[in-house]
Amino acid sequence: MGRLDLDTVVKIETESYEFPWLRRTFDDCLTASYECWIGELLGREEPDEIMGYGILHVSANEAYLLNICVKKQSQGCGFGRDIVDYLIDRAKAKRAKTMFLEVRPLNAVARELYDSVGFRQIGIRKGYYPALEGREDGLVLALSLDGE
Numbered sequence: 753m754g755r756l757d758l759d760t761v762v763k764i765e766t767e768s769y770e771f772p773w774l775r776r777t778f779d780d781c782l783t784a785s786y787e788c789w790i791g792e793l794l795g796r797e798e799p800d801e802i803m804g805y806g807i808l809h810v811s812a813n814e815a816y817l818l819n820i821c822v823k824k825q826s827q828g829c830g831f832g833r834d835i836v837d838y839l840i841d842r843a844k845a846k847r848a849k850t851m852f853l854e855v856r857p858l859n860a861v862a863r864e865l866y867d868s869v870g871f872r873q874i875g876i877r878k879g880y881y882p883a884l885e886g887r888e889d890g891l892v893l894a895l896s897l898d899g900e
């Protein structure tokens with residue numbers, strides 16, 4: 753992901769989340785040299801069409817999946833799994849031993865995806881997410897990258 757991608761990234765983000773990240777947050781992730789990746793569908797559009805993106809922060813053997821999102825019209829076609837698999841590979845390449853993420857309890861699609869690649873719940877962050885009424889808890893999931 754580069755800054756030229758941000759118009760599209762922010763559009764996908766805004767269409768997909770009730771509480772989207774602001775452009776500034778993506779900008780900060782790029783400035784901080786986090787692992788910011790877009791998934792493109794090659795050759796169908798000019799320029800290649802951005803289908804989704806993922807953002808990972810790796811520090812001291814720990815990887816944090818900060819955001820993953822697929823364009824609303826293209827969800828359910830396997831792109832999310834591709835992006836997760838790619839970010840796991842990046843985390844391993846940077847020698848992370850564990851990968852962490854937070855997910856909303858009611859986000860069944862994301863939970864299914866994470867479960868299917870081996871993430872397991874290790875905790876709950878009370879009131880972690882903004883919600884339409886008050887706050888919503890975040891489930892903390894972890895995936896061991898050791899010995900794979």
Ligand SMILES: CC(C)(COP(=O)(O)OP(=O)(O)OC[C@H]1O[C@@H](n2cnc3c(N)ncnc32)[C@H](O)[C@@H]1OP(=O)(O)O)[C@@H](O)C(=O)NCCC(=O)NCCS
Pocket residue numbers: 768769820821822823826827828829830831832833834854855856859860861862864865868
């Ligand atoms: C969550 C998200 C990234 C998943 O990406 P996706 O491209 O839609 O998912 P995929 O097509 O790769 O499916 C991966 C798995 O998710 C699960 N899944 C996908 N669609 C599903 C549905 N409608 N119902 C239940 N599970 C579903 C399945 O386990 C699926 O694996 P399978 O196809 O082998 O059965 C995507 O839906 C998205 O961007 N959602 C909005 C943003 C978001 O919630 N991000 C996660 C924040 S923690």
